Amino acid sequence: MNLKEAIVNRRSIRKFQNREIDDKIIREIIEYAMYAPSAKDEQPWHFIIIKKRETLNLIEKKHPYAKMLKSAPLAIAVCGELKSENQQRYWMLDCSLAIQNLMLGSYEKGLGSVWVSIYPREERVKLLKDILSLPDDIIPLALIPIGYPNEIKKIPQRFKEEKIHLEKF
Amino acid sequence: MNLKEAIVNRRSIRKFQNREIDDKIIREIIEYAMYAPSAKDEQPWHFIIIKKRETLNLIEKKHPYAKMLKSAPLAIAVCGELKSENQQRYWMLDCSLAIQNLMLGSYEKGLGSVWVSIYPREERVKLLKDILSLPDDIIPLALIPIGYPNEIKKIPQRFKEEKIHLEKF
Numbered sequence: 001m002n003l004k005e006a007i008v009n010r011r012s013i014r015k016f017q018n019r020e021i022d023d024k025i026i027r028e029i030i031e032y033a034m035y036a037p038s039a040k041d042e043q044p045w046h047f048i049i050i051k052k053r054e055t056l057n058l059i060e061k062k063h064p065y066a067k068m069l070k071s072a073p074l075a076i077a078v079c080g081e082l083k084s085e086n087q088q089r090y091w092m093l094d095c096s097l098a099i100q101n102l103m104l105g106s107y108e109k110g111l112g113s114v115w116v117s118i119y120p121r122e123e124r125v126k127l128l129k130d131i132l133s134l135p136d137d138i139i140p141l142a143l144i145p146i147g148y149p150n151e152i153k154k155i156p157q158r159f160k161e162e163k164i165h166l167e168k169f
Numbered sequence: 170m171n172l173k174e175a176i177v178n179r180r181s182i183r184k185f186q187n188r189e190i191d192d193k194i195i196r197e198i199i200e201y202a203m204y205a206p207s208a209k210d211e212q213p214w215h216f217i218i219i220k221k222r223e224t225l226n227l228i229e230k231k232h233p234y235a236k237m238l239k240s241a242p243l244a245i246a247v248c249g250e251l252k253s254e255n256q257q258r259y260w261m262l263d264c265s266l267a268i269q270n271l272m273l274g275s276y277e278k279g280l281g282s283v284w285v286s287i288y289p290r291e292e293r294v295k296l297l298k299d300i301l302s303l304p305d306d307i308i309p310l311a312l313i314p315i316g317y318p319n320e321i322k323k324i325p326q327r328f329k330e331e332k333i334h335l336e337k338f
Contacts, residue, residue, distance in 0.1 A: 001171065001172050002170065002171065002172065002273075003170050003171070003175045003273060003274070003277050004277070005203070006172045007201050007273070007274070008204050008235065008287075009332070010204075010206075012206050012222070027333070030175070030332075030333055031327075031328045032176050034332065035177050035327050036180075037181050037283075039284075043329070043332075045336070046333075046334060047332060048334040048335075048336070048337070048338060049333065049334070049335050049336070050336060051335075053335070054338055055336065059253075076300050079338075088334045089289060089290075090286065092261065092262060092263060092265075093262075093265045093311075096261075096262045096265035096266055096269075097265055097268070100265075100269035100270065101176050101269065103206070104172060104176070105176070106171075108172050111287070115206060115208075117208060117259065120258060132336075132337050133337045136291065141262075142262075154265050156301055158204050158212065159203055159254045160203065163214060163215050163216060164196070164199055164204065164215075164216050164218065165214075165215060165216065165217045165299075166217075166219055166220075167217070167218070167219060167220070167224065167249075168217070169215070169217060169301055169303050169307060
């Protein structure tokens with residue numbers, strides 16, 4: 001798929017078909033995520049693939065905006081490692097770049113995805129740390145439900161001239 | 170360009186040719202950035218195109234890791250807007266997604282780019298706020314020097330099995 005097509009046509013998808021995703025495809029899109037740049041190339045990310053229905057349901061029940069987990073065949077929790085000083089400072093930015101690759105890759109494979117916010121909301125961070133048995137220095141940034149789309153969304157016009165400035169604000 | 174090619178082959182470029190970039194190309198890659206998803210679709214980003222040699226030199230002199238500005242024909246300061254509560258919480262994540270699109274788009278156009286860290290380092294945030302006349306509620310996240318590459322970098326192997334976990338960490 002063409003880069004521009006992926007970037008412009010990708011939309012957040014919250015309704016999924018009842019259809020499994022091949023493991024190989026999941027690994028491929030996680031590989032895309034791992035090709036993001038990161039501060040000092042420290043690659044501070046971890047990807048936890050959640051497929052168990054009971055785990056997805058448990059998160060759905062306790063997270064205020066995670067209804068889409070009901071129909072998602074899986075979700076990937078993207079977490080940051082906070083070992084070095086550098087990672088502590090930039091992990092959430094590096095992991096965000098990885099997630100954009102992950103979402104673009106999902107779209108390329110015919111899959112839909114959406115960013116479900118975890119960090120910096122403390123209660124959501126604690127929820128996922130407990131459910132996923134995360135060590136102290138691993139922090140969940142976001143949960144990305146992924147599945148074959150069961151909704152069609154229009155492509156918006158997002159270019160806004162007023163967001164571009166020359167030399168100064 | 171193919172999405173996978175852009176994601177895997179893009180590298181951080183720090184040496185640039187002495188060659189101007191067409192304004193239309195710059196607008197196109199900023200448009201790619203604007204197609205990133207954002208929390209509640211609030212699109213909290215601003216893009217400041219810096220071309221003046223004296224401004225680029227001034228930042229280069231005061232930022233500890235910005236030597237690449239010497240050869241860059243321009244840099245884009247990507248800034249977040251912190252008006253809503255939502256923006257205050259997620260602006261740096263939303264802007265990071267936009268920057269990944271911007272860097273992939275640059276690569277597609279034959280351009281090199283690199284993430285120069287600003288936020289959360291206070292002294293760098295203040296430096297850019299002063300130089301770019303940013304209002305209080307606009308915060309610089311990163312500076313992205315862009316130009317035609319004057320270096321060739323190998324593609325690394327970045328896939329790491331140990332970063333993938335199933336169900337729990």
